[in-house]
Amino acid sequence: MDGNKAPNVKGVDSPGRRTVYSLCGMCAVRCPIQVEVQDGRVVWIQGNPNDKTMGTSLCAKGAAAIAFENDDERPQYPLIRTGARGGGQWRRASWDEALDYIAEKLQGVIDKFGGKGIAFSDRGGPFADLQKTFVKSLGSPNYFNHDCTCGRNAQHASQSLFGMGRKGLGMDIKNTKHLVLYGRNMIESLQVKEVKDFMDALGKGAKCTYIDVRATLTASKASRFWMIRPNTEYALNLAFIHVVLAENLYDADFVKKWVVGLDELRESVKETTPEWAEKMTGVPAGEIKAAIREIAADRPNVIFHLGWMTARHRQSFYTSRTAHILNALMGNIEQTGGLIIAKGTGDYGLKGLNKLDQRAPKVEDPRVDGVGTKFKHFDKGPGLMHLLFPAILSGEPYPMGAYIAYRHDPLTSLPDPDVMKQALDKLDLIVSIDVNYSETAWYADVILPEATFLERGSIIAEKKGAKPNLQLRDQCISPRFDSRPAWWIFREILRRLGKSEPLEFETLEDIWAYQLEGTDVSLEELRSKGVLGLVSKEERRDRDTGLGFKTASGKVEMISPALDEAGLPSLAPFYDPPANEPGQFNLVFGRVAYHNHAHTMNNPLLNELMSENALWINKATGGELGIGDGDTIEVKSNGYSTKGKVRLTEFIHPEAAFMVHGFGRTVPLQTRTYGKGMADQRLMKGKLTSYDPAGGGNCLTETVISVKKA
């Protein structure tokens, strides 16, 4: 075998027709898919009907996967930078050459600073065991993911109350009677199965209260929509809790058994009446009262969604936390139509997958972002990536020498790329491993093209839930270009550093065999279905005795010892954000259903549907500024300015402006999207170091922009 080639999974090259079950990779949801391959080419992709909820459905991005596969405007072979960083001058390198180059630089960093001088980031997900094993094998504690600009606040909120992360409590949306959403745009930031459940629930008569600064498509399906003043949903929750406690709308039995700190909670919301909240949020007090009474009447089959992308403002953590407090007050835990505790194989007495991570030696060094040492109330796992950049710049607590981005594009997804670039400039090595030319790849020293999700297999994923299951991303076709799967790339780097023991497998099948060893599942069975349920009957925990929260008290804690210790309030007073000057707006960003966050903008089929973003502002407000619909406008923030189109609509709050994230790209090789539209992250000047101190997520929607006709 050519030592420079990654072995395909057996059978990938066989001629004729094959049906392969896999997991979509067009966004981070990773829906189960069924792929039809004809003579080595993908001819059809649909949802994997072996997953009942999924059925044959697929979203537009998933449906555009063949166009992505056939697109030439993606990295095709390893590239080594020749000009200045970001200058766009590259030379083609062989894999051996690129990997040797990387290994030599990494060895230099290890010699100078130790393994801890290497930082790595990805976008989390069910295959993270592989990446974590790689980073640990390098001897670094500095594994990061994207979550500081995503769900960290919700994660920490959930941990502070239940001792479990946000995925520890799944939502039974399909059976709910009332779902409360705080800017969680289910329909456009979509997950296929979740949307289907949501539409099923609405079809069965469920209600939905949707709270946002603008009317999204989710608002268009909701039974109640409040166009709220930007960054004030926390006040609304405080008023909800006020009414729930004042009018005894809560599940007294559940609260008595499972909640500690009710008195403190009561004290904290003494003054947060609906009338008070009306002044903060603009939502009429009468409507707040009517809504919470209506919701409480349907308890326990109700859900207050704690948010997905919660890196919004300095009180996002408390918004999520109070949403979960409302869940506890409604007694909706381990309830149909409420929240169901996610169970793993262990909960059902089954042996789970063997983790790769346990093969790597333990790393004793502290994290460079201070998570776990300076910041003990944050979850150590992926740390907080925004804290990496100030650490690189200051060299404290220790100097860093290299950064590897794996399918993560911080220069697009974190705020203020200029500051990030200053930090990156201090490093000896920047590597991007990606299927796309990301903005970060364009700034890197080496780009390693990963095989696309259709061209690679991934390690087996084990998913917790009401019933745990296994999911397989099988390899559908051979790589079209000179690209490689991640497991091979990581192994090859480690081999060159003499650290490959933990990932020393010849083929992906060998990794799968290791993962499955000792379980009851055979690879054949898993491959024949793609998604394999591990238990037939769902078991619920005993709501009287067995909920088993992972807090010190075993109960839902209104006062969190970890926050106490960090000197942070568990039940914080509301901070009233200052009103904007005329012509100024809070910048809010989001998605449409046919683009993912930032790497489908150049896809031929999706670019055709939307090739440029526009800034939404309120029609009346725009009129006052002399701006007409479709005008070209200049948008400014803290010295940065950009131009784009405006969309005037009455369906956005006068103090907010909105744009779809991911545009304004600067990589000329992406010809369809190059230079089109505006980049919200560049307007977020100063927001890299601005975060919710209790939750850790960035305060992105505190960005204030000014807008005028260009």
Added chain:
Amino acid sequence: MSKYYLLQDSERCIGCLACEVSCKSNKSLPVGPALCKNMSVGPVEIKSLPRVRFVFMPCFHCEDPWCLDVCPSGAIQKRAGDGIVFIEPNLCIGCKSCITACPWGACQWDPAAAKAVKCDYCKDRLDEGLKPACVTKCLTQCLEFGVADKLPSGRRERFAAQIARDAFNPKG
């Protein structure tokens, strides 16, 4: 009229455009033509709530097709048996008469092939016992495809359930 009907439940449609992309992907179409379009109207305010309606527009496979009548080369044909109206690409001379003639804009122009293209209900898939691409992948399964004299009754069922709910629970 073809014997088939493609029905959209607008209330369940979410405007995700998976239908349009699935269609284009299946037919390997370049930028430009869209054999089906899910048109959205709104948002408009109805009873103080924002509401959007969707109208799914494939080809209607007319009984007496305007497009077929004007086609000078015999490229547009009606399939015996099920009445599907389709374009035989080898016969299309690219005159665009059908594009002018169709009252609903269903006939499209493929700039790469320099020929007209239109929805054929994915007849090759139908012949394999499958459903059209848009219907198969429709994210919420709000598109239904079937024989016109056996139309699904989902909307009636939902309406009946709603009436019953209101009757049992007068306060709403």
